[in-house]
Amino acid sequence: METLDRETVKKLFDHYRKHRDGIRNKPEMASICLICGSIHILPKADDDRKLFCRSCGFAFYRYSCSVCGKTIDGRDPKNQACGECGLRVCSCGACDCPSRGDKN
Numbered sequence: 001m002e003t004l005d006r007e008t009v010k011k012l013f014d015h016y017r018k019h020r021d022g023i024r025n026k027p028e029m030a031s032i033c034l035i036c037g038s039i040h041i042l043p044k045a046d047d048d049r050k051l052f053c054r055s056c057g058f059a060f061y062r063y064s065c066s067v068c069g070k071t072i073d074g075r076d077p078k079n080q081a082c083g084e085c086g087l088r089v090c091s092c093g094a095c096d097c098p099s100r101g102d103k104n
């Protein structure tokens, strides 16, 4: 796993704290906690769509859309929670839950 230098982490952290739109498109944000700024992010053992921060315990969704392959990040305002299954909806409008066929 590549490590991010402190300055980069601080810049990304400061930026995305204020501008959450775009987190999903930034690969580095998979390893930065938006709550405490830690880079000790690990996959969650009981949920392969989630990551969690080892420092503060905050867990968030980050996984690839099964339809278009784009990254979905629960901290990004463009990836709202799905009202049906509780997962996050991709910016393409797709969600993994079986019943969801149309947008909205």
Ligand SMILES: [Zn+2]
Pocket: 033, 034, 035, 036, 037, 038, 053, 054, 055, 056, 057, 058
């Ligand atoms: Zn944290």
Ligand SMILES: [Zn+2]
Pocket: 065, 066, 067, 068, 069, 070, 090, 091, 092, 093, 094
């Ligand atoms: Zn998608």
Ligand SMILES: [Zn+2]
Pocket: 082, 083, 084, 085, 086, 087, 095, 096, 097, 100
């Ligand atoms: Zn759903």
